Amino acid sequence: MKDKKEPIRIKNLSWSYGKERILDDINITFFKSGLYGIIGPNGSGKTTLLKSISRSLMPKENVVFLGDRDITVFSNKELARNIAYVPQDIYFEFEFSVMDIVLMGRSPYLKRFHSESEYDMETAKNAMQITNTWHLREKNIAEISGGERQRVIIARALAQGTGIMLMDEPVSQLDIQHQVEILGIIKRLTEDKGMIAILSLHDLNLASQYCDHLILLSKGRVLKQGSPQEIITEGNISKVYNTKVHIFENPFTGRPYIIPFSN
Amino acid sequence: MVFIKKRSHIKYMLLISIILLIVLMVLSATFGVADISFVNAVKILSRKLPLIGEFISSAGIDETHARIIVDLRLPRILLSALVGAGLAVVGAALQGMFKNPMADPYVLGISSGASLGATIALVVGGSYSFLGVGIITVFAFFGSVLTALCVYNIAKVGNKIPTITLLLSGIAVSFMLSAMVSIIMIFNRSHVEKIIFWTMGSVSAASWNQVGFLLPIILISVCTIISFSRDLNVMSTGEETAKSLGIEVEKVKKSIIFMCSVMVAACVSVSGVIGFVGLIVPHSIRLIVGYDHRVVLPFSAVGGAAFMVICDTIARSAVPPVEIPVGVITSIFGAPYFIYLLYKSKKKVF
Numbered sequence: 133m134k135d136k137k138e139p140i141r142i143k144n145l146s147w148s149y150g151k152e153r154i155l156d157d158i159n160i161t162f163f164k165s166g167l168y169g170i171i172g173p174n175g176s177g178k179t180t181l182l183k184s185i186s187r188s189l190m191p192k193e194n195v196v197f198l199g200d201r202d203i204t205v206f207s208n209k210e211l212a213r214n215i216a217y218v219p220q221d222i223y224f225e226f227e228f229s230v231m232d233i234v235l236m237g238r239s240p241y242l243k244r245f246h247s248e249s250e251y252d253m254e255t256a257k258n259a260m261q262i263t264n265t266w267h268l269r270e271k272n273i274a275e276i277s278g279g280e281r282q283r284v285i286i287a288r289a290l291a292q293g294t295g296i297m298l299m300d301e302p303v304s305q306l307d308i309q310h311q312v313e314i315l316g317i318i319k320r321l322t323e324d325k326g327m328i329a330i331l332s333l334h335d336l337n338l339a340s341q342y343c344d345h346l347i348l349l350s351k352g353r354v355l356k357q358g359s360p361q362e363i364i365t366e367g368n369i370s371k372v373y374n375t376k377v378h379i380f381e382n383p384f385t386g387r388p389y390i391i392p393f394s395n
Numbered sequence: 396m397v398f399i400k401k402r403s404h405i406k407y408m409l410l411i412s413i414i415l416l417i418v419l420m421v422l423s424a425t426f427g428v429a430d431i432s433f434v435n436a437v438k439i440l441s442r443k444l445p446l447i448g449e450f451i452s453s454a455g456i457d458e459t460h461a462r463i464i465v466d467l468r469l470p471r472i473l474l475s476a477l478v479g480a481g482l483a484v485v486g487a488a489l490q491g492m493f494k495n496p497m498a499d500p501y502v503l504g505i506s507s508g509a510s511l512g513a514t515i516a517l518v519v520g521g522s523y524s525f526l527g528v529g530i531i532t533v534f535a536f537f538g539s540v541l542t543a544l545c546v547y548n549i550a551k552v553g554n555k556i557p558t559i560t561l562l563l564s565g566i567a568v569s570f571m572l573s574a575m576v577s578i579i580m581i582f583n584r585s586h587v588e589k590i591i592f593w594t595m596g597s598v599s600a601a602s603w604n605q606v607g608f609l610l611p612i613i614l615i616s617v618c619t620i621i622s623f624s625r626d627l628n629v630m631s632t633g634e635e636t637a638k639s640l641g642i643e644v645e646k647v648k649k650s651i652i653f654m655c656s657v658m659v660a661a662c663v664s665v666s667g668v669i670g671f672v673g674l675i676v677p678h679s680i681r682l683i684v685g686y687d688h689r690v691v692l693p694f695s696a697v698g699g700a701a702f703m704v705i706c707d708t709i710a711r712s713a714v715p716p717v718e719i720p721v722g723v724i725t726s727i728f729g730a731p732y733f734i735y736l737l738y739k740s741k742k743k744v745f
Contacts, residue, residue, distance in 0.1 A: 226631045
C-alpha cells in the first residue's frame with residue numbers, strides 16, 4: 133500500500149453523450165498525495181470526470197495517463213491494482229457477509245482457480261480495522277446501516293491496495309455524524325498512507341473543511357483549481373452556482389465557510 | 396456466513412449430497428412396472444463398474460431385470476439428472492448475472508427456438524436419425540442455437556451486451572417463434588398432439604446415445620460456469636464496481652451466455668421444455684446455503700439433478716402405464732414446495 137501510487141495526468145479530456153458535451157477540454161494533474169475534491173453544480177460533469185479517470189467510461193487514447201502510460205492500454209486487473217473506484221450508488225441485491233464483500237477487493241490479485249490466501253485475509257482484516265468495520269465481518273451486508281455500508285465499501289476499495297482512490301459522492305446519502313466519520317477516514321488515509329483520494333462532493337462546506345485541493349467544474353470545464361481558500365470565494369461560488377453567498381472564515385479550521393442567502 | 400471459513404465444510408457437504416444423489420438414482424431404478432429390489436439393483440449396476448464389477452456375483456439376478464435397468468431405466472435416470480443439473484446451473488448463473496430473480500434458462504428465447512425446430516422436424520417426418528440421435532433432437536438443437544445467436548446479436552450494442560436489452564430481445568424473439576409454432580400447428584392438425592407433448596417436456600425417449608451426447612456438454616459447461624463463480628459474485632454487486640475490481644465484465648458475460656446457451660440447447664433438444672427446474676432449484680438452494688455462487692452453483696447442479704430424478708420417477712411410475720410429461724410434474728410439485736419455502740423463510744429471495 134505504500135507509495136505504489138503514480139501521478140494521474142489528464143490532457144485535453146472531452147466527453148460527449150450524443151451531441152451533448154459533458155466534459156470540455158479538461159486538464160488536471162494529480163501528483164502529490166492528498167485529498168482532492170471535485171465540486172460544481174449538478175450536471176457540471178463531476179461523475180463523468182471520475183468515470184473517465186476510473187475508465188468506467190473508456191476515454192480516448194492519449195488523454196488520461198497513469199504514470200507514463202496511457203490508461204487505455206491497461207488490463208482491467210492491472211488498472212484495479214492501481215486505482216480503486218467507488219461509484220455513487222451501490223446496491224446489494226445478494227446478501228453477502230461483510231467479510232466476503234471486503235475480500236472481493238482482492239479480486240485483481242487472484243487467478244481464476246485460486247482462492248484467497250492468508251495474505252489476502254490479512255489485507256482485508258487490516259482494511260476493516262482502519263475503517264472500523266472488523267466487528268461487522270460476520271454480518272449480512274443487507275442488514276447494516278447506511279453509514280456502516282459506506283465504511284465497508286471503503287474497506288473493500290482499501291483492500292484493493294491501490295495508491296489512488298476515486299469516490300463519487302461518498303457522503304451525500306449520510307447524516308453529519310457519518311459524513312464526518314467517512315471523510316475523516318479518507319483524510320487519514322491520504323496522510324498516513326500517502327494515497328491520492330479524489331472525491332466528488334456536493335456539500336461545499338465539507339469540501340472546504342476536508343480537501344487539500346479543490347477543482348471547481350462548471351458546464352464541463354475546469355473553472356478554477358487550487359486550495360479551498362482560493363476556490364471558495366464569493367465571486368466564484370455565486371458565479372458558478374448562480375446563488376448569492378456569504379463567506380466567513382471558519383474559526384476552528386481557518387477554512388472558508390459558506391452561508392447561502394435566499395432571495 | 397463467511398465463505399472462506401466454511402470452505403472445507405462445504406466440500407464435505409457437497410460430497411455427501413453427491414452420494415445421496417447416487418443412492419437416489421439407484422433407488423429410482425427400482426421403481427417401475429417390473430418389481431426389482433434395491434439390493435438387486437445395486438448388484439446389477441455395480442456389475443457394470445470397472446474393477447469392482449468382477450467380484451459381484453450374478454446369483455439371484457434375473458437377466459431381464461438386468462436389461463430393464465441397464466438399457467431402459469438407467470439411461471433415463473442419467474438423462475434426467477443431467478438435464479436437471481444443466482438447467483439448474485443455467486438458472487442460477489443467469490439469475491446472478493441479470494440480478495433478476497425471474498430469470499430462468501428459457502429467458503433468452505432458446506426454448507422457443509428448440510420448439511420451432513422440433514415442430515418442423517415432427518411435421519416433416521420425425522423418424523430419421525443423424526449419428527444415432529433422432530432428427531427431432533437435431534432440429535431442436537439447431538433451432539435453439541440459432542435463436543441464441545439471433546437474440547445475442549439483436550442485444551449487442553457495439554462490443555457490449557446490456558442486460559436489459561438481452562432480456563427484452565429474448566422475450567420478443569421467444570414470442571415470435573411461439574407464434575410460428577402455433578401457425579405450423581394450425582396447418583398441420585394431425586401433428587398437434589405430438590407437438591404439444593414434445594413441448595411439455597419428457598425424457599421417456601432416453602437412450603444411451605442421448606446420455607453420451609449430453610454428458611460431455613453438461614460436464615464441461617457446468618465446470619466452466621463454476622470457474623466464473625467469484626466473478627459472478629463481484630458482478631452481482633454491480634457491473635461498474637466489478638469492472639473497477641478488475642473483472643473483465645463483458646468477457647465474463649459473453650462466456651456465461653455462451654455456456655448457458657449451449658447447455659440449454661442440449662437439454663431442451665433431448666427432453667423438450669421442462670419448466671421450473673431452472674427457476675426454483677437455484678432459489679431453494681440460495682435459501683439454504685446463502686448467496687455465494689461458489690456454493691450456489693455446485694449445489695444447484697446436485698439439487699437440480701436430484702429434483703429431476705424424483706420428478707421423472709413420479710412421471711413414469713405414478714399412474715402406470717400412463718406417462719405423465721415430466722415438465723408437468725416439475726411444476727405441480729415444484730410450485731407448492733417453492734411457495735412453502737418462501738412462506739417458511741419469510742425472507743426475501745433476493
